[in-house]
Amino acid sequence: MKSKILSVLQSVSPEADFVNSSNFLADGLMDSFDVVIITTSLEEVFQIAIPGDQITPENYASLDQLADLVMRCTVLARS
Amino acid sequence: MKASFSHVRIAGVLSVVPSRVSFFDDEVVNYSHSPANSRKLKMAMGYDQHRVAEPGVTTSDLACFGLQRLFDEHQIDPASIGAIFFVSQTPDYVVPPTSAYIHGKFAFPQDTYCIDINDGCCGYIKALYEAAACLSCTATQRALIIAGDVLSAKVSIHDRNSYPLIGDAATITLLEKTAVPSPLDIEIFYDGRGYDKLMIPAGGARLACSTATAELQTDEDGNRRSANHLVMQGRDVFAFTQTVVPEFMTAFLVRHDLTPEDIDVFLLHQANAFILDRLRAKLGVGKEKVPDLVIRKFGNSSSGSIPMCIATSLPTLDGVKAMACGFGVGLSWGAALFELKHLDFCKVIDF
DSSP: OHHHHHHHHHHHOTTSOOTTOSOTTTTTSOOHHHHHHHHHHHHHHHTOOOOGGGOOTTTTSSHHHHHHHHHHHHHHHHO | OEEEESBEEEEEEEEEEOSOEEEHHHHGGGSSSOHHHHHHHHHHHTOSEEEOOOTTOOHHHHHHHHHHHHHHTTSOOGGGOOEEEEEOSOOSOSSSOHHHHHHHHTTOOTTOEEEEEOOOTTHHHHHHHHHHHHHHHSSOOEEEEEEEEOGGGGSOTTOTTTTTTBOOEEEEEEEEEOSSOBOEEEEEEEOGGGTTSEEOOSSSSSSOOOTTTTSOEEOTTSOEEOTTSOEEOHHHHHHHHHHHHHHHHHHHHHHTTOOGGGOSEEEEOOOOHHHHHHHHHHHTOOGGGSOOHHHHHTOBOGGGHHHHHHHHHTTTTTTEEEEEEEEETTTEEEEEEEEEOSOSEEEEEEO
């Protein structure tokens, strides 16, 4: 799952070092409009819906947190 | 602020948009972002086309064009209008009020009450409150709400956060007193701590426009704008629309003993398609209940977007229970609950 998420991130910002960043937003790797693109791409790739209140700086801070978010939304989609 | 009115109805809505159509695909070259990402953003945000006024055209020009059309078509007799509420962030002048300017252009009575409301995306809800209170507490029978903006002059063409969103428009809503019961419930809230989340820094008394304020600066996201331009803190505004606004909408419905299923149409401020889609999901209603044509085809006209929504959604909206919700600059948010039926006029015309 993480490799798929990483592919999405790199398709939006190919030059950004997402692997070595612990906080994408604080490190300036993505802006608010990148978040929009990433959200819709994740929804498409994983066939999930990410609720608006889950699109927070915390949930988009790192690969681990994005993976947690995708997992939660996947469970939600299956329930 | 919570208010209930019993004998007031929306009698007609006319929207006036500039005939010039600007396409997002043509604007991509103005942004420093990669064209590929801009195209992805286009899909997510609903960027397609928007209406942009020719330089020098003001909100009042659009409004006066619409009023003249309504008078020519005998939809409204200017002598019957007891109040004019002009809601905009793009007045013709700092002094006098644009409502007075508009009053002087037509044969409105001298005792017609005229006032400007400096407001944006929640401005229509506030004007509904003001106009309904005026109709309910005075002998006035009919009032006009003129709501809209020509924000293209206040947004940098190099600002991908804002320019693709905005759509110039002026809307005219006729509100009138009714003999039969016609409920109109309104709630409005503020959080002034967020005053700088959406703002034009220069041009008021605190920072006058100057050569320095007109200088373009590049922000951390690569957008170029000056202090004379509208600036939006996208992340904070988005968070506001996804936490405060849906909680408010749900609570509003509960306070009125309603569920989303009881509402035929949600007339939401046309912020962008991404926000609208997530608000719709939160409400748990189908796409047919949350029109988004305005943001896709005309652009976000701030206080004009809700009446634009009404004007573009008819004839399917005739005889329906509607909940309108505005949210934005202030920060402020509010909703209105009313029935839309048998409107005397309801259309969009080109300027």
